Amino acid sequence: MSCILTVIESKNKEIKNSALELLSEARKISSKRNLDNKVIIIGEYEKNNSTQINEFGINALLTGSTDKISKYSPELYRDSLLHTINELKPEIILFSGSAIGKDLAPRIAANIGYNLVTECIDISIIEEGYEIKRPIFAGKIIQTLRFNKTPIVVSLKSNSFTIEKIEENEISIKQIDVNVSEDKKLPILREIIQPQKEVLDVSEASTIVSGGRGMKEPENFKLIEELAEILNAAVGASRAVVDAGWRPHSEQVGQTGKIVSPNLYIAFGISGAIQHQVGMINSKCIVAVNKDKNAPIFKFADYGIVGDLFEIIPELIAELKNK
Ligand SMILES: Cc1cc2nc3c(=O)[nH]c(=O)nc-3n(C[C@H](O)[C@H](O)[C@H](O)COP(=O)(O)OP(=O)(O)OC[C@H]3O[C@@H](n4cnc5c(N)ncnc54)[C@H](O)[C@@H]3O)c2cc1C
Known part of the structure; x- marks a missing residue:
C-alpha cells in the first residue's frame, strides 16, 4: 500500500x-x-x-x-x-x-x-x-x-x-535510523538565543492584541502589552509600526508578516489595509477599535468600536482587572 x-x-x-x-x-x-x-x-x-x-x-x-x-x-x-x-x-x-x-x-x-x-x-x-x-x-x-x-x-x-x-x-x-554521517563537514548549530522575555508567538496564539500606527508612539504599546498579558494573548503589529522600528518583525501580521488564525483578534489603531487583512482574516472573531468610522477594517470586523483607543484600552484593562 x-x-x-x-x-x-x-x-x-x-x-x-x-x-x-x-x-x-x-x-x-x-x-x-x-x-x-x-x-x-x-x-x-x-x-x-x-x-x-x-x-x-x-x-x-x-x-x-x-x-x-x-x-x-x-x-x-x-x-x-x-x-x-x-x-x-x-x-x-x-x-x-x-x-x-x-x-x-x-x-x-x-x-x-x-x-x-x-x-x-x-x-x-x-x-x-x-x-x-x-x-x-x-x-x-x-x-x-x-x-x-x-x-x-x-x-x-x-x-x-x-x-x-x-x-x-x-x-x-x-x-528510525537517523543516519548521521560522521565524516561530512557540516555546519553545526552551537546555540539558539531565546528572547529575553518569554513571549507568545502570534502564529500559535489563540488570542492576539494588535496595534497599528494609531498607537502614535512606540511607548504607547505598553497599553497593548498590559492588555495582552491580562488576556494571555500575543502582541501583534501592523507593518507600519514594524517598519518604523516600534515593534519586532516577529510580531508583524499580514502578507509580508505572519498569517494568523486565533479565536480572537483585537486590532487597535489599524486601518485594515488588504495586506494586513490577508494575514488575520481567518481569525474566528475580529474586534476593531478605530476612531475613523470609515476605516476599511470595519468592513470585515465582527465587532467594531468607533472611538479613541487611548480611552478604550484603559477602560478595558480596568474592567478586566475587576473581573
Ligand atoms: C507589498 C506590501 C506588503 C505589505 N505587507 C503588510 C503586512 O504584512 N502587514 C501589514 O500590516 N501591512 C502591510 N503592508 C502595508 C499596508 O499597506 C498598510 O500600509 C499598513 O497595514 C498600515 O498600517 P496601520 O493600519 O497601522 O496604519 P494606518 O493605515 O496609518 O492606520 C492607522 C489607523 O489608526 C487609526 N487611529 C489613529 N489614531 C487613533 C486613535 N487614537 N484611536 C483609534 N484609532 C486611531 C486611524 O484612523 C487609522 O485607521 C504592506 C504593503 C505592501 C505594499
Missing part, C-alpha cells in the same frame, strides 16, 4: 500546533486516496506527548533523534528524512509552512526528484491525482495546479487549514 508521509516538528519536546493542521489534512488525503498515513518527527520529542496526535487517524509515527540532531540542522535532517523516504516511497509528502518546512521541503524535493508545491492553501483529490491551490503575486491571484502524476512534495501555508480531530486510536511508534 502506498503512503502519505507527513513531516512534523517539535519545540521543547512538544509537537507544535502547526503540526495539527498537517495531521488533519493528511488524514483526509489518506482516507480519500486509500493511503497508509505515516508521520515522521525528527529531533527532540517525548513519546508521552503522542497522546496529542493520536486523534488524527495516523497509522505509524516514526521518530528519530540523536544528540547530533536534537536541534534543527538542514543537512542532517535532510539526510535522515531521505533515508526513510527512499524506504517508504510515499506518494505525497507534507511539510508545514514554518521556517524549517520552507527550508527542508525544497531540499527533499530536489534530492528525490519529486514535484514541489509551496504555500499551499487547499488540496483536493481528483481522479488522476491532486488539485492544489496556492496564492501568487502577493496573494492577488490564486493559482490552481493539477498533478496527474505523483509523487509530490507539498508545504502547507500555516493557519490555512482547519484542525479536525477524530476518535483516539492506537499509534504504532517506531524508532
